Amino acid sequence: MKSLIYSLWLSISVMSLFLCSCKDNKKTEKQKNDIVQQNSKPMSSADSTLFHFWDKFEMQDTAQVKNPEKGEQQLADFLQLLAQVPDSATRDSAVSLMLDKAKVNRSSFDYFIKQYEHYLYDGNSPMRNDIIYESVLRYLIKTDLLSDLEKEAYRPTYKLVLRNKEGQTAEDFSYELVNGKKQKLSDTKAKYTFLIFYDPDCSHCKETIQQLRDTPQLVQLFTQLQVQVLAIDPWGDRTKWKNYQSQLADQWINGFDSESKVLSFNLYDLKASPTIYLLNENKKVLLKDTYLQQVIAYFVKNNQ
Structure with missing residues (x-):
């Protein structure tokens, strides 16, 4: 487990040097x-x-x-x-x-x-x-x-x-699934929740999502550590969200903020795309507005 985490952290860190966040133009x-x-x-x-x-x-x-x-x-x-x-x-x-x-x-x-x-x-x-x-x-x-x-x-x-600081309980919100059902962040059952807000038009979102979906060691690690990926499109364009489903892994929870409450009530500060949070099983914030390589580094430090 330790060697897997370290190798992932190194490879993701190298890849991240060539990536930059998509500036939120909304x-x-x-x-x-x-x-x-x-x-x-x-x-x-x-x-x-x-x-x-x-x-x-x-x-x-x-x-x-x-x-x-x-x-x-x-x-x-x-x-x-x-x-x-x-x-x-x-x-x-x-x-x-x-x-x-x-x-x-x-x-x-x-x-x-x-x-x-x-x-x-x-x-x-x-x-x-x-x-x-x-x-x-x-x-x-x-x-x-x-x-x-x-x-x-x-x-x-x-x-x-001041919202969603490390150690605080993450702001709860509802989202819609592809089948039309509604769920809440607080409904997620996992040791860790990898919460990622993405923009379907964001190139860096696509690159980060591809790393999460297609890196075998990363998929293995998330499975072993019981990490649930919760991918949320908060931007309110249902057509773009539905057309983006093929980019996301089947084992992830793929949600759509159909009521645009995340943005309307400033529940989360989405100044960059993607915006990533790591939460524990009680939905306490472990990492706020972070990067994939920092999540791996967290696992290096806390799962040795």
């Missing part, structure tokens, strides 16, 4: 000491590096800020460090320190806010990360730099990133 695109002292535990060396990461960066120098090899690279490196931080309080503090420093120059502040969105929330970004973006949004809806109207623009996205 939805609208796209100080230090005070904060440190608030932490009751001693600061680790990693935290110290994070909190002092922007000390020598000159926010007033707009040319430096907007130079991709300077400002953008600095932010990318900062995000890599943030991704390793396990607790939200430290992430919030680090992001607040950085943006407080950027506030001295509104042009720099606006530039970095756009870069945060691009890296963390854009459907095509391999670094997209709702957990970190949550810290950014939490800052934006509280900062005194923005007007109330500007803050309100971020609240809908903030509500979305």
Whole structure:
């Protein structure tokens, strides 16, 4: 079992280098000491590096800020460090320190806010990360730099990133089967549920689905680990959904959101296609807005 999982993870990871998410074109695109002292535990060396990461960066120098090899690279490196931080309080503090420093120059502040969105929330970004973006949004809806109207623009996205977080119970919804019967996500009986929202017009959806369907080792692994694939078309075009059935495996649950509730009520944040979640048997979210290779990596870590 272990060797099977490892070989799958390596092969899927290699294939993923040549794939990118289909951008959803159906939805609208796209100080230090005070904060440190608030932490009751001693600061680790990693935290110290994070909190002092922007000390020598000159926010007033707009040319430096907007130079991709300077400002953008600095932010990318900062995000890599943030991704390793396990607790939200430290992430919030680090992001607040950085943006407080950027506030001295509104042009720099606006530039970095756009870069945060691009890296963390854009459907095509391999670094997209709702957990970190949550810290950014939490800052934006509280900062005194923005007007109330500007803050309100971020609240809908903030509500979305708070939904279906890892550890939470996934939002339940109904879907229609090919035979016309209705079921709910909560009806799924399996140790794991691989929930994939796909767009029939999305090329990357097709590639991901083909990997799931046609890779013998992956099919074997999902069978051994009792993984049920639940493929949902949420876009509301019944004809396209029916014409797409041949692309899906017979052992999967193939559903259609006939009432468009997933999108209408923003039950899930479908900023990219496909959007993938891994759920446990109680429908708790194990992985949110993830990739196939990350699911395999999860199995590597938790089924040895």
